[in-house]
Amino acid sequence: MPPQLPSGIPMFLLAAALVIEGLLRLGRARGRPARWLPQLTGAAGGLVVSLSMLVQTSLLRAGGPMGRPATSVTSVVANVLLGLAPGALAGFLAARFAVLLRLNAPAADQEGR
Numbered sequence: 001m002p003p004q005l006p007s008g009i010p011m012f013l014l015a016a017a018l019v020i021e022g023l024l025r026l027g028r029a030r031g032r033p034a035r036w037l038p039q040l041t042g043a044a045g046g047l048v049v050s051l052s053m054l055v056q057t058s059l060l061r062a063g064g065p066m067g068r069p070a071t072s073v074t075s076v077v078a079n080v081l082l083g084l085a086p087g088a089l090a091g092f093l094a095a096r097f098a099v100l101l102r103l104n105a106p107a108a109d110q111e112g113r
Helices: 004-008 013-029 037-060 073-104
Strands: none
Touching: 013 037, 037 073
């Protein structure tokens, strides 16, 4: 049986990052309002991570997919709800932190150096 801590780290974060980046580019290309875009993309990323954790758990725990019972509908719904809310909050906070970081960036030198 694999160690608990490393097997609890999401393996599909790259997929979530690709989904988020794709949605951000699509939203900006279509001129969607920037007010709701970070929350929606954050919720989509949270959804990808939460659903992929079901796959990861079935692969890594209890002897792999053959030794584990099928996932119930209530488990999937709970994972969806628990992925959407923190994802939307993360998108909201990320947009605010990005504004703060841009404001804190050094100003361009006036002499053109």
